[in-house]
Amino acid sequence: MLVPPPLSLYVHIPWCVQKCPYCDFNSHALKTELPELDYIDALIDDLETDLSAYQLVNGVRPLHSIFIGGGTPSLISPSEIGRLLTAIEQRIPFSDDIEITMEANPGTVEAGRFDAYRQAGVNRISIGIQSFQNEKLERLGRIHGADEAIRAAGLAKDAGLNSFNVDLMHGLPDQSVEDAISDLKQAIALDPPHLSWYQLTIEPNTLYYSKPPTLPDDDDLWDIFEQGHQLLTEAGYQQYEISGYSKPGKQCQHNLNYWRFGDYLGIGCGAHGKISFEDGRIIRTVKVKHPRGYLQADKPYLTQETNVADCERPFEFFMNRFRLLEACPKQDYPTRTGLPLSSIEPAIDWAISQNYLQDTGEQWQITEHGKLFLNDLLAAFVEDDDE
Known part of the structure; x- marks a missing residue:
């Protein structure tokens, strides 16, 4: 949830x-x-x-x-x-x-x-x-x-x-x-x-x-x-x-x-925001970019609002989370994405087998090896378009 x-x-x-x-x-x-x-x-x-x-x-x-x-x-x-x-x-x-x-x-x-x-x-x-x-x-x-x-x-x-x-x-x-x-x-x-x-x-x-x-x-x-x-x-x-x-x-x-996949409102020229809702939605927002247009804007100042699809959430979550060196509590994944742990189980198992991640029971910890191959690690959480 x-x-x-x-x-x-x-x-x-x-x-x-x-x-x-x-x-x-x-x-x-x-x-x-x-x-x-x-x-x-x-x-x-x-x-x-x-x-x-x-x-x-x-x-x-x-x-x-x-x-x-x-x-x-x-x-x-x-x-x-x-x-x-x-x-x-x-x-x-x-x-x-x-x-x-x-x-x-x-x-x-x-x-x-x-x-x-x-x-x-x-x-x-x-x-x-x-x-x-x-x-x-x-x-x-x-x-x-x-x-x-x-x-x-x-x-x-x-x-x-x-x-x-x-x-x-x-x-x-x-x-x-x-x-x-x-x-x-x-x-x-x-x-x-x-x-x-x-x-x-x-x-x-x-x-x-x-x-x-x-x-x-x-x-x-x-x-x-x-x-x-x-x-x-x-x-x-x-x-x-x-x-x-x-x-x-x-x-x-x-x-x-930001890195823990928290929420933030963004106000001002070109500001980005991310908002989560109890009904399971996650949206991203972008405001009018140029100062002249922003100051002349009628409400709303919004130029873009997009829903973060379920298939995009694993990559977005870990792209942010693995920027941090601290361990990631496993429970953060379902509570911040609304998805079950089973949705990433194959990718996690592969990352552990490559020595990119360690499973400590309650947390995942990125390894020194994982830091060197961060792009490969993150790619494991991108859904294949052919699936």
């Missing part, structure tokens, strides 16, 4: 000062004055529409977490972020320990700004640093320098937040192993409770895709990961998902809810 899981909220702010050449997110360079009042109004209206449409107004499912992403959310003033968070809480209750994260760019944060966001209700900041080397930052199209990045992390640490995250990339254009490890050592020295350390990938519809830079080869990438992982472990960070490292108890609760 499907049991609706914890509910989160994703809020998308689509504007940036300029578009980075590697970025394939729904972000737009700000060319006119920021329409923050109108946009916050639209976000509140968007949320009201969703809460009514999906019958989430009775308070039975409080919000577990909120993530304000982008784009560059720190372009929005603290007062308007506060107005948004107040409006959200007036419409759907917050859990007692709700995590409220906002992404910030070091180049858009001045002294005292983090404290103002904290007073507005934000209790976790994610700082998009990416590198501490000015030449690399310039090539990545970032608007901040190394000194601003270090200063922003210090401001976040002093703001009295529950936690803050540093976003750092490796595998950058013409980056040596030594450069990548130097960046990581600087990030560790700032002592963030959470560190997202991930490899640059070239995505379609980006400037880097049409004009590819020279990236480190596979041997260098492996050396970077191996040395970096050891450094992070020695510094007291625990890897809990593919690119997520945290001090004990400081994992990102919003991301954990």
